[in-house]
Structures are given as C-alpha cells and as structure tokens.
Amino acid sequence: MNQKFHELIAQASKVVLDKNVEIRLAITCLLAGGHLLIEDLPGVGKTTLVQVLGKLTGLKTRRVQFTIDLLPADVIGGQIYHPQEHKFVFHQGPLFSQMVMADELNRASPRTQSALLQAMEEGEVSVEGVTWPLPHPFYVIATQNPHQQTGTFPLPESQLDRFLMSLELHPASKETEVRILKGDDPRHLLQKIQPLFSETEIAEALIEVTKVQVSANVAQYIADLLERSRRPGFEGAPLSTRAGMALAKAAKAWAFMDGRNYLRPEDVQQVLIPVLGHRLGGNHGIKRGREWAGALQKSTPVPV
C-alpha cells in the first residue's frame, strides 16, 4: 500500500515538476481526512497538481472557479423544476465529488465561501431542509490569492482553522522553467496517466491512518508545542487544542505513508509548518505564520 503512495508521488512529480514535498503533503492531507489550502500567485501549477492527484488516486475530481458573483447554489446545486413530472428535483452541484478544487476561494463573497466551509466541516450539505451526504472521501483543495491581490475576501481565522494544512507553491526552478519554455510542457502527460488506486483503496487507507499509535513521548511533544505558542512573548496566535489534534492527524498520515504504525517526533516536524502556518499567522497572513511555525519548532525541545 505505502509503496503505492510513493509510486503516486513519483508519477505526479513527473507532471508537476520540483514539487515532491508539496505533492507528498497534499496526499498526506488527503489521508488525514483534512482539507488543503494553497496560497500562491496564479500560474505556479496549483491546478495541475490537483488534476494529477485526482487522476492518480482515481477520485472523482471537480474544479470550481470562485468569482465574486458565484452563488452558493452554483457550488452545492439546487432544486430544478421538471415540468413533465411536475416536481422539483435536486441537481447536485460540483461539490458532490470526492476531490474538489475550489480555485481562488477568497475571490468569492463570504456567503459562498461559507457554503463550501460548511460542507468541509460536516461532510454533508443541506438544501431547503433536505440533507445530502457528500461522497467519501471528500477532499477540498482550495487555493487563495495572496492578500495583496485585488478582489479578495480574506478567510476569517475561524474558517482558516477548518483547513488541515496550508501550502505555498513556489515557482519552479530556473532549469525547469527553461525546459517548459522550450516547449517541453509535462502537462501533456496528464492525458496518459492511469489511476493507481481502486475506488475503495483510498477510503481504506484513511481508516488505516487513524490506527497509527501516538506514544506518550510524541503526545508530550505536541502538547509542549501548543503550550509554548501560548506563552507571552510568542508572536503568533496561540494554538488551540484542535490545532494539536490536526498536527497529530497529519503526522499520522505522514507516518503511515512511511509504512509505520506509530509516530515519531520527526513526523510531527515534517507537517508542522503546513499544519500550523495558517493557524499561527491569523490576520498577518500565511507567510508570517509559516515563519512563526518554524520559530516555534526551533524553540521547542523534542522530549527525550
């Protein structure tokens, strides 16, 4: 199983160049049952990443482009009148997929944003009193433009907290860019990619991840991290217990991908910045938050 995930990473990095770590984190986030937030400039490969992941995992993937005039019904779906049968029938929106890419989430109005966020939190949507369960697994990869860009509605901290991880996709390296500019765009590979997983395999992996053991030592480490973030003098926003749980969840998925059924502090450190970055940043932005997360990791001793 885990070998398969490495295969997945290897294949995906053929399409999305120079992003091994980010690909692995994106899969980790999926396996931890969380949702991913990617913040970066347009055109650095966010969409490609999602597409290749969707193909390889065999999950049903949809992409929603968020704009300022997008309405909740455009995401969730709505009741449509069928004249022949004289009744309203619910038409599922793009949200009813296993992997949803919410592109440029912070360009939509808060009302539309929150429609998506409810779905992320509860795994179901309610339309006119009827609750529709979303498919399983349900994985949202949202992207957002940096604050400075025009036409953004920043996500409030409480909503940021709903994302398990946040990533920055850096521009590809110079050599890669030269390669792409010469016309060797690896995106054409997308067409040829075959899914690596069967329908149920990913769902089973999600269950396996929850069985990863957390020793007292590692739990202590996570608690120490939380405690240190709450000390006076620490610049970032104090971390909640939920943040600690998120950290453990993500670390478990990471360890699982390594083929282990127990956690090491290393696993925690691998996912620490993505998991804590957007939580510590608050309204200072994810960039600052990631810096603070790094500082937090540096200053917190790993228990012996």
Next chain:
Amino acid sequence: MTKRFYSQKALAVSFIIAMAMVALEVSAWIAVFSFIMLFWKWGVENLQWKPLSRKATGILSVLLLIQVLVQFRTLIGQEPAYTFLLALSSLRIMDYQNERDHKFVILLGFLLISVKALFSLDIYWIIPSVLAFVGLWYSLLPESLPARAKVLLKIFILSVPMAVILFFAFPRFVLPWAMSRGSAQFGEIGFTDEINPGMVAELATNTATAFRAKIENLPINKSVDLYWRGSALTQSRGLSWRPRRLGFRAPSTEDYKSLPTYEVAIEPTSQLYLFVLDGTKHVDLDVNQVLALPQNIYRSIRPLNKSSMYRGYYEPDYKDSTTPQDEDLQVPPVQGRVRAWVDGVLSRNLSIPEKVEELQKLFVDNGFVYTLSPGVYGPNDLETFLFERKRGFCEHFAGAYATLARSLGIPARVIVGYQGGRFNPLGNFWKVSQKDAHAWVEIFSEGQWQRIDPTLWVAPLRLVIGAEEFFGLSEEDQRAFARAVDWRPPVKEDLLLWDEVSFWVEDINYRWTYFLIDFDKTSQQSFWSALLNYRIQSTFLLAVVIAALVLIFRSLFKQKRNLNEAQVLLQTVEKWAEKKNIQRENSEPPLEFLKKLQAQFPYLKTILQEIETFYDEQTYAGKTASSGKELLTNWKKEIRSH
C-alpha cells in the same frame, strides 16, 4: 471552585489538633470561641447553615483585637499574641473557600504548632505536634500528586539531617519580648507572692508541672520533708498575708562548693522565684544571676522566660537564727471570739513552747477540714474560719496560725512555695506540680526560726503522699484518710503497670526537657569550638544550608520522569557526544541525532544503528522487547575500544 474545609480531612484534623494545643495555654473564652467557629463552619458545610460573611469576620477580628488589648493591655508577649492568633485562625476557617485560603490556613497551622513549642518543651506534645505537622504538609502537597504520602516521607527523610545540623549549628537566641508571657497578675503557671484566702487553693487546681528536681545526694527522701521555699510573707492581715520589700543580702562568702547539691529544672514562669529547700546556702542559675535575699529566699534577676536549670547547694544542719524584728510581731487588731481566745491564752502567762502547744491544740482538736473548696472568706475573717466554718486550705491554716502566733507574742512569718512532689523511681527525680503549691509557717522559738506546718495536723496525708496523689483520691477518701500517715516512697516493685508507664513517660520527658534546656547557646558553642573554630562553623553552616535547599528544591520541583532504558541509553550517548563537542539541538529529534552521529563516526555505525532501532521501538512504538542493558555494555565497550 470552592473548597470545603471538612472535606480536606488531613487539613481539618491537623488544624484542629494544632488549635486545641494552643487553646489549652490561653484563656478559656478564646478556646470556646474558636470551637464555636469550627462547629459553625461544620454546620455551614454540612447542614447548610448561613456562613459569616467576610465583612462579619473582618469586624469580628477587630473586636477580638480590642478584647485582647483590654484583657492584657498589650499585644506583645506570648499570651496576648497567641490569643489573637487563635482567634484569627478560627475566623480564617470560617472564611475558608479557595486555594489561597487553603494555603493560608496551612501557614496558620504551622504557626500554631510553633507557638505551642514556645509554650512547652514537654515531650508529650511532640506526638500531636508531629501529627498535625504531617497533616499540614500532606494538605500542602497538591491533590493531583498520586503518591502524596511517599513524597511526604521523602521530604521528611531529606530534612532530618538538615534538622540535626540546624540543631547543632543554628545560632540560639532568645527574643525577650516574644518570650514574655505578659499575662494577668499571676498566671496559671506562675506563683503568687501574697496569700489571700483561696489563692493557693486556686493554684492547686492546676495540674501543670512547676519544676522537676533531682535531689539524690541529699539526706532528704520523703515527700513530707520537702519544703520548696519561694517567698516569705511578713505582713499580716489576719488570714491574708503579704511580703515586705526585702533588702539585699550579701551572698554567702562561705565555701559552699563542697556541699551536696540538688538540681531543679523549672518551667518558664515569667517570674523571679527560685524555689529552694530550707538550708540552701547558694544557688547557681544557668541563664541569669541569682539574688540571695534575707530569710533564705532566692530570686533570679531577670524573669524566667524559658525553661531553666539551677543548682542548689544544701547544708543539712542549717539553722536560721536571725533575730526577729518588731515587724515580725505586727498584727491587725483581732476581735470577738478570736480576741477572747488570745486573751485567754495570754492571761495564763505561758512560756513560748507552752503557747505553741496551745496553738497546736487549737488546730488539732477543733475538727478542721482540709479542702480545696473552703468557701469564701474575707482577708480578716479569722473568726468565721476558726470558730464557725472550720474549712480551709493550707493558706488558711498557715495564715491563721501565724496571725494567732503573733497575737500571742511569738515572732512568725508565712512561707509560700511548694511542698513535696511526686517521686519518679525510674528517673530518680521529683516532679513538683502546681498542685503542690503550699503555705506554711515559721516561728521564732528557742533562738532559731522553726518550721511549723499546721496542715500537718489537719491533713498529714497530703504532705506525706504529695498533692498529686492526695487530690487523686475522692473527696470522701481525702477526708477519711487525711490523718493517716503510714506512707513511704514507692519502690520499683510496688508499681502497677500503669504507674510504671506513667513514671516511664515522665522520666523520658524529664530527660528530654533537661536535654533541651541544657543544650543552650553555650553548649552549642562549646560543641563547635571543640569541633571546629567559629569561622569554619559559619562557612560550613552556609554551605550546608545552600546545598540542602538546592537538593530539596530540586527533588520537589524538578519534574522527574520515568525514563525507559532506551532514553537512559540515549542520554549516555548524548553525554559521550558532548565530550566530542557535538550537542543535540533542542529541536532535533533523537533519531536524527543518532543518524548524524552515524555519519560522523562511521566506526560506531553499527552500534548506533542498534541504539537507534532500540530507541525507536521502546519510546515511539511502545514495544518492550529486548533489554537495553546489553546494548549499554556493548556501547561502553565500543567507545572504549576506539
């Protein structure tokens, strides 16, 4: 969260013990008040009674302060301060609600115990004190601590060497103001310098120990011969007598050093009296200088504020032949039947011994009753006492006798002090308690002052067996056997088990008190000067105190985790690496550190890998597979071989 006093069982019990111990030493009203407060608090917590508000307790404490000031006219001194402390403690219990009160109450508890230690050196109090002390410590430790008793034991074991060192090395000092028992005119423990009808009887209801004496080498061994002289009273008012201001007497210049001696360990009295046997030529007091007064009276020049020892030099065939003065004959006018009796004796023109015989006949034949509750007499109520009620305690007999003697022209004076005591055959000492307080008479006859004890005619048994045992009898028996005299000091074979136990406890207590009294600043200094010089002592003391504090704080506050074998092993490796100038970064996970070492020390790669696996399994995977001992020895072998 509000805390409940009575659900903190250890705290409640030990605090009540501490309060009770102090309550025994101060006025009764405050004891009653405190226990009403305790009971009230119990009602508040268990029967939903209305508690006193903080405002009310605040006002009450101010009122109590005023009451203490009114009663003692000062706040300085043991009794007023402790009375107030006790009152505050009980009010604090009423306020007991939260963690802060909890700590405060514990602090008060410790204070109460220390206060008790200032009052009494008796070993009996060690048991309740230690109980209360342990209980308070126990409640001080956080409830979340799983092994409170164990931690407590550890603290005690750790503190024993410290306590011993402090006992020998900590400078002894006495704060006179803190030690003074600024209490009422004559304290319960104190002694009275004048007698009014009923005063000695009042003293004699007190069971407290006055002093303990060792008189092994003296020719005195019967209770009936032991007259402990405290003061001489020379101003008569009938039944009531007062002392006169006495001039100084030049200390005895004769060589007393060769005389037999006896030792007295006296409890703190805040007074000057030194009780001596008749015939004492000289007294040595360990703390203060001694004043020798006329009439064979000895006083300390400063109040005895702590338990002290003194030594009396005794001359067996001592005679006081000081010529009596005019004032030894002064009497208030006597009237009525007393006048008639005096006139009757005087008219017969008798010699002095004959007059003495008449007096004795009066006391022997008239059916006097010796009792602790003689009823109330006025100071000059001779007539009522002698011819109507005929009930009295020693001061009545002594006072009346001396006044009558003077009326008959015989110089007389009343001596107050103690008589007898309880002999402890195990420790060979006499315990003299307040019950043994006594008054007797000296008359000048045949060229010397002679002791006359009218009580001996009325209740010889009291003098023969000592007050403690006499008053231990029922009142009927006291009367029935008062005139029986067949008694000898108990020997070991006579003792019942209970007596033996009580003598034994008393003996230990005596030794303990003696040890504590004896081990004062001087002995401390000589102990150290014998061992080291003073500068080394202070340096040593400082070092020990610091070391002990560091140790105690570390053991108390350092979070000690139970490290598994792998963690111990890792620490060994870390220490080794430190010597090679490689340190694990704080945030560096142990396994990464071990990998780094593997890269740096290829020759140790195998063993380090083993350690890494072992650590990973034990600490993170929670497997308790192999033992790390072997690995540790291997590791040591490896690093030694390179």
